Amino acid sequence: MKIALIAHDKKKPEMVDFAIAYSQVLKQHELYATGTTGKKVMDATGLKVHRFQSGPLGGDQQIGAMIASNEMDMVIFLRDPLTAQPHEPDVNALLRLSDVYRIPLATNLASAELLMHALSRGEMHWRELVHQRQSKA
């Protein structure tokens, strides 16, 4: 599965703790991230992460583009609901596209943990069926 990891600045420590706690699950998947989040996760865990631009410089949009081509299977986006972001339209676009394409999306730590448990129980296999159907179309 392709999993996107994104965290706003005040949520980055939470993302790092999350990635450490679930590194055994995450290491079995292809990880993508916005620039700074990806660097922090890689430095803390040693996990391989494909890094896009930083969020304010277009990283959310790059991940959004993957969602729009059905190439992203899960999004963990620890967003900060208490701080205004200069790139709010990009953030909203990413959340919107996740809903358009029915991509499992967690916007806080509690939901992110539920998605990790679902992933380890094999409850995300339906995404492979989506990919198979797409490649036949």
Ligand SMILES: O=C(CO)COP(=O)(O)O
């Ligand atoms: O701003 C972000 C998401 O909207 C995150 O970007 P960074 O990971 O580069 O800080």
